[in-house]
Amino acid sequence: MKNMLTLAAILLAIWAGSAAAQSAVGGPKKPSNLGGPTVQKNPVVPAPQASAPTPPPSPPKPLPKK
Numbered sequence: 001m002k003n004m005l006t007l008a009a010i011l012l013a014i015w016a017g018s019a020a021a022q023s024a025v026g027g028p029k030k031p032s033n034l035g036g037p038t039v040q041k042n043p044v045v046p047a048p049q050a051s052a053p054t055p056p057p058s059p060p061k062p063l064p065k066k
Helices: 002-020
Strands: none
Touching: none
């Protein structure tokens, strides 16, 4: 039982250390360009807009009575 607690403490310490090296967004920290111009390396491409939405299918027409 003591070995389980020790192992859990070690894993928690490793996890906490690696989590501290990541930013709030979830990615690893990168050196920032202090005071320099902001360069966008991955521009966001807008999704192509669809043409007019397709109308919903009409309900089936009742069969004529004989």
